[in-house]
Amino acid sequence: MxxxxxxxxxxxxxxxxxxxxxxxxxxxxxxxxxxxxxxxxxxxxxxxxxxxxxxxxxxxxxxxxxxxxxxxxxxxxxxxTTSCASSGSWAVFAGQDVIGSGDRELGSSLIKIFFYALSESDDLPSHILLMNDGVKLASVNNATIEHLQTLKDKGVSVLVCGTCLNFYGLADQLKVGMVSNMYDIFGQMQIAAKVVSL
Amino acid sequence: MSRYAVILFKSSHDAIRADKLLRDILPVTLMPTPRRFSASCGIALRFDESQIAETEELIRQHKLRGTIKLMED
Incomplete structure (x- = not known):
């Protein structure tokens, strides 16, 4: 031994x-x-x-x-296994349905084109993690639902905070991704080589 | 090879206004402006090339300051 x-x-x-x-x-x-x-x-x-x-x-x-x-x-x-930041080992975290703070319309447009660009990229994250207003990206925002579906079809896991869906009354409107919880979302953040927060 | 059309805008205000006006009428998708048109603002609208005539008409009606380009990828 x-x-x-x-x-x-x-x-x-x-x-x-x-x-x-x-x-x-x-x-x-x-x-x-x-x-x-x-x-x-x-x-x-x-x-x-x-x-x-x-x-x-x-x-x-x-x-x-x-x-x-x-x-x-x-x-x-x-x-x-020795390449720490290899592709496939990163995650995207969205805690809101816009990018950054400032004008909401601009932030909403930016997040749509972010997911458009991500869905066309060759270096995809292993997970997309959605919390708080971020869950709207997978339930009520038609533009981002389409991009998230494309990403899911390419093998990306979309984890959506169930507590948040319930809070906003959107539990029955989830269009893409899997209802998840803090333990799973937190666990993916720990495993990922990097987490990109929007 | 797939072909599609994009509307390029002079300002992001025009792009955001166009998205709001057109998205309920036509299947349009907001996208980053393709790199080779970097002189335009960073937000573009993608739509199906079969709907160029309709889109041109809507751009005129709503006085949107946009230019249509055909793309291939």
Missing amino acids: VFVDATGKVCPIPVIMTKKAIEAGATELTVVVDNPTAVENLKRLANAIGFDAAVEDISGGFRLSLTKNNKNVDEAATTA
Whole structure:
């Protein structure tokens, strides 16, 4: 059993330390980290290189037990796990149905053309997170509903705050995306390499 | 290759006013002005090229200061 202490280390260091230990021949490892991004990255690494991963919450962090299994190794995925801000790992958060503060008409036009541009982009976020007035983008704003649908069809997950839909009486008017909650939305923010807030 | 038409505007006020006036009549979509027309304001309106005649008429009726261009992508 090899012990890797990556406490206090941020991406990509925990993954690199773990990879080194495995390259040196370790088949059973205990890795200790203190941030959820490292947990997600290590789980992806384990999956890519044919290891099983069990995660345990410990005081001040997480303990991962990695054990070699006999599954195939995916070289491409192994490389991907050390790139911290790789595409697909970012999220967009909209807490309002406009961009910025100032004139509402302008802000509303800007958010429509933002989602138009995003839907045509090659580098898509993994998640779009909608809260407060942002839920209107997926329920009553026809222009943004269309763009969000295009994004969803391209594989982007749209998570919509259910509390907010209820608050505004829009629960039965959701047109695109999945009703979600603070734990899921917060969880996606923690996993994402970056969160772009509108 | 798909073809569509855009209306370019001199000011964002014109673009926002045009969107409000036209969106209930025609299927128009607000979009960023394509880069090669960067001399215009940053907000453009996209619509189907089959509706150019109708759109031109509406632009005239409402005295919207916009120019129609054909796009391919």
